[in-house]
Amino acid sequence: MENIQAFQTLISQPKRVVIVTHFKPDADALGSSLGLSGYLKKKGHQVQVITPSDYPDFLTWMPDNKSVHAVTKTSEASLTAAIDYINKAEIIFCLDFSSLSRISDLAEPVRNATAVKVMIDHHLEPEKFAQYEHWNVLSASTTGLIYELIDQMGDSSLIDADIASCLYAGLMTDTGGFRHNNTRHQEFMIASELVAMGANPHKVAMQVYDANSLERLRLIGYVLSEKLNVLPEYHTAYMTLTADELKKFGAQTGDTEGLVNYGLSIKGVKLAVLMYDRKEEIKLSFRSLGEFSANEMARVHFGGGGHRNASGGTSKTSLEETLNKFLSILPEFKEKLDNA
């Protein structure tokens, strides 16, 4: 962070703090929020973590998870309460996103709030809405950025095992278990520090990765055997899931996470896409290898974004129309796919 001294002064006195992260939070989003929240509470702040939607069961082990206020689409009151926290906050931290559209119904309340805004993130094309920014596209995870910030302020002794576990979880998942090409020396250094501070790599991995329901495994089996398509001429794999199929397997929030990676694990595939109907919209996940920009495809054609090799987007048309649109734009990317 550039103006670290002013930031340090800002948080030197107890304040009413809101921490908000993106729609359908993943381990990096929730881990950075609860990790920062644990730290700020130790500094005497009154902290409320808000998520614009529900999140997967495999994240509820995170210490202090019960204190999170999740806005749910079934409850208007949960949105009203979230807006009230936002309006009363003196500082709002925006974690693991840098475009306000990613917080859904909370975007305008956060934009209009009088609180000082702090954005901490690692996604491409950040929007300018915060007075303080700790943004680094090279950082594999937002939790790593939170660790760096706490460390820069000379407060790493305040990181206990609970905070360390939340931060380690985001680092582990956003690097795909330290496998993706965003995994630098720094990620291992931070992971090593967090383990020294009490994060248990085996326990965190078990809680996140080995918490499957039988239904989720059956869904993965179904997708792999029936729904995975490969277009060798485009080095592309894609999968689609209708709302009925998701219902049939009793799919819960988070059950589709990671599915897209199976497509990319096929030898020769450079682009993998998962499209599924989450009723209010079609959600798309893009993963790519090397120089091919999944981000460009998500941003230009599906109103989304993310990282170069991992991006998401949405479509307001039907699943079938979304698939047709995807198939129709592939030729324009053929050269880039061939050369990637």
Ligand code: 5GP
């Ligand atoms: P996923 O496919 O796992 O949902 O997301 C992949 C990456 O893209 C994540 O870093 C996620 O934060 C980002 N992402 C997902 N959906 C969107 C979206 O609709 N807009 C933007 N800007 N980023 C997204």
Ligand code: MN
């Ligand atoms: Mn992240």
